[in-house]
Amino acid sequence: MPVPLRQSLHMGAYLAKQKLARNDKFPLIVELEPLFQCNLACEGCGKIQQPDHVLRQRMSVDQAVGAIEECGAPMVSIAGGEPLIHPEIDTIVAELIARKKFVYLCTNALLMEKKLAKFKPSPYFSWAVHIDGLAERHDESVARVGTFDKAVSAIRAAKEQGFRVTTNTTFFTHDTPETVRSVLDFLNDELEVDQMMISPAYAYEKAPDQEHFLGVTQTRELFKAAFAGGKRKKWRLNHSPLFLDFLEGEVDFQCTPWGIPSYSLFGWQLPCYLMADGYVKTYKELIENTDWDAYGRGKDPRCENCMAHCGYEPTAVLETTKSVKQSLRAFVQA
Numbered sequence: 269m270p271v272p273l274r275q276s277l278h279m280g281a282y283l284a285k286q287k288l289a290r291n292d293k294f295p296l297i298v299e300l301e302p303l304f305q306c307n308l309a310c311e312g313c314g315k316i317q318q319p320d321h322v323l324r325q326r327m328s329v330d331q332a333v334g335a336i337e338e339c340g341a342p343m344v345s346i347a348g349g350e351p352l353i354h355p356e357i358d359t360i361v362a363e364l365i366a367r368k369k370f371v372y373l374c375t376n377a378l379l380m381e382k383k384l385a386k387f388k389p390s391p392y393f394s395w396a397v398h399i400d401g402l403a404e405r406h407d408e409s410v411a412r413v414g415t416f417d418k419a420v421s422a423i424r425a426a427k428e429q430g431f432r433v434t435t436n437t438t439f440f441t442h443d444t445p446e447t448v449r450s451v452l453d454f455l456n457d458e459l460e461v462d463q464m465m466i467s468p469a470y471a472y473e474k475a476p477d478q479e480h481f482l483g484v485t486q487t488r489e490l491f492k493a494a495f496a497g498g499k500r501k502k503w504r505l506n507h508s509p510l511f512l513d514f515l516e517g518e519v520d521f522q523c524t525p526w527g528i529p530s531y532s533l534f535g536w537q538l539p540c541y542l543m544a545d546g547y548v549k550t551y552k553e554l555i556e557n558t559d560w561d562a563y564g565r566g567k568d569p570r571c572e573n574c575m576a577h578c579g580y581e582p583t584a585v586l587e588t589t590k591s592v593k594q595s596l597r598a599f600v601q602a
Contacts, residue, residue: 272391272432274391275343275370275391278342278368278370279296279342279343282342283585283589287589293526293555293560294340294526295339295340295341295526295527295528295529295551296341296342296343296527296528296582296585297341297342297343297344297345297527297528298335298336298339298341298343298344298345298528298529298530298531299345299347299528299529299530299531299541299578300332300335300336300344300345300346300347300530300531300532301315301327301346301347301348301349301530301531301532301533302326302327302332302346302348302349302351302354302357302360302532302533303323303325303326303327303348303349303350303351303353303354303533304316304318304322304323304325304348304349304532304533305323305324305348305349305350305353306348306349306350306353306376307350307353307376307378307379308350308376308378308410308411308412308415309411310409310410310411315347315348315349316349322533323349325533326354326355326356327354327532327533328356329356329359329360329363332360332363332364333360333363333364333367335531335536335551336364336367336369336531337367338550338551339529339531339551341369341529342369342370343369343370343371343372344364344369344370344371344372345372345374345396345528346360346361346371346372346373346374347374348374350375350376350378350379351373351374351375352373352375352378352379352380352383353379357373357383357386358383358386358387361373361387361393364392365390365392365393368392369392370392370393370394371392371393371394372394372395372396372434373387373393373394373395373396374396374397374398374436375395375396375397375398376397376398376410376415376419377397377398377415377418377419377422377423378415378418378419380395380397380419380422380425380426381418381421381422381425384422384425384426384429384431387431389429389430389431389432391432393431393432394431394432394433394434394462394463395423395426395431395432395433395434396434396435396436396465397419397422397423397433397434397435397436397461398410398419398435398436398437398438399416399419399435399436399437399451399455400437400438400439400451401437401443401447401450401451402416402447402450402451402454403416403417405442405443405447405451406419409440420459423435423459423461424459427459427460427461432462432463433459433461433462434461434462434463434464434465434506435455435461435463435464435465436464436465436466436467437451437452437455437464437465437466437467438466438467438468438469439466439467439468439469439482439490440469440481440482441481441482441486443490444490445490445493445494445496448466448490448491448494449494449499452464452466452499452503452505453503456502456503456504461504462504463504463505463506464503464504464505464506465505465506465507465577466505466507466515466577467575467576467577467578468481468482468487468490468491468515468575468576469481469482469576470542470573470574470576481573482573482575483573484565484572484573484575487515487575488515488516488517491512491515491516491517492516492517495512495515495516500512507577507581507584508581508584508585508588508598509588509594509597509598510584510585510587510588510594510598511577511580511581511584511585513584514575514580514584515575521580521583521584521587522564522565522583523540523563523564523565523571523574523579523580523582523583524579524580524582524583524586525539525540525560525563525564525579526539526554526555526558526560526582527579527581527582527583527585527586528540528541528578528579528581528582529541529551529554532547534547535547535548535549536548536549536550536551536553536554538554538558539558539560539562539563540563540578540579541578542574542576542578542579543563543570543571
């Protein structure tokens with residue numbers, strides 16, 4: 269079951285409330301970055317290229333919780349940097365869960381086993397472990413040998429203690445339909461993680477590796493071949509069917525950048541998690557003062573090759589709610 273029933277019902281009620289209120293822009297999930305420091309230096313990451321004085325900063329619990337309360341999002345993805353470096357990350361998570369927010373704690377898992385005791389299993393909490401392939405491929409991606417084995421060990425330990433565990437896998441030009449299938453088969457069948465998220469890599473402007481980001485045509489070819497033969501129905505993918513259709517090139521969308529806003533040490537990021545055109549202090553400023561029509565494929569050249577789930581999954585979700593057929597399809601998949 270890709271999404272827990274409690275979460276599905278909560279999100280359905282939230283979406284219905286927004287529709288009744290005739291709100292045309294609202295958050296589905298917030299990317300919360302309480303720090304930028306990380307214990308890895310992945311070649312495809314554009315989030316850790318900050319000066320030392322910024323890397324040493326930590327967001328306060330009150331600031332983190334206040335941002336989520338301000339925007340009213342029902343779900344929170346805590347990223348970074350590596351969130352487990354933050355000395356109060358367990359308190360941030362606990363405070364959000366107390367407010368009945370569904371929390372995904374993203375991690376490379378290097379510190380996960382050591383920190384497990386600081387957290388409690390909850391229907392509102394999931395680990396989100398970054399896995400970019402099987403051992404050799406993953407370790408190459410994060411530039412450290414042994415990282416894959418540590419992540420697998422941490423996932424098994426968390427599962428044994430009753431935690432929900434999800435994974436997040438990013439694919440690059442190195443990948444083939446076979447490597448996509450091999451990692452998803454491993455996560456689904458051997459590790460038996462609860463959910464899996466997938467996304468083509470986005471060309472972060474500051475990422476050290478600028479040669480291996482997928483273009484739109486490459487993305488569609490990769491996923492169409494990987495999903496051939498009904499494989500995607502087997503995997504516990506944490507995506508709407510329409511988003512998976514989008515990856516295959518069966519449908520096309522514009523992105524919905526306001527659907528998954530990003531809040532960091534600098535404030536609310538314009539216009540999305542992947543692009544930094546400035547920051548504002550309040551969520552209201554973000555929504556009301558951003559020229560949303562200026563972004564997307566065919567509008568901003570930086571968006572031309574982006575098919576990342578943080579921009580397009582919100583579109584797929586909103587399109588699903590407009591169609592009885594697609595809503596039933598999503599329900600059956602769940």
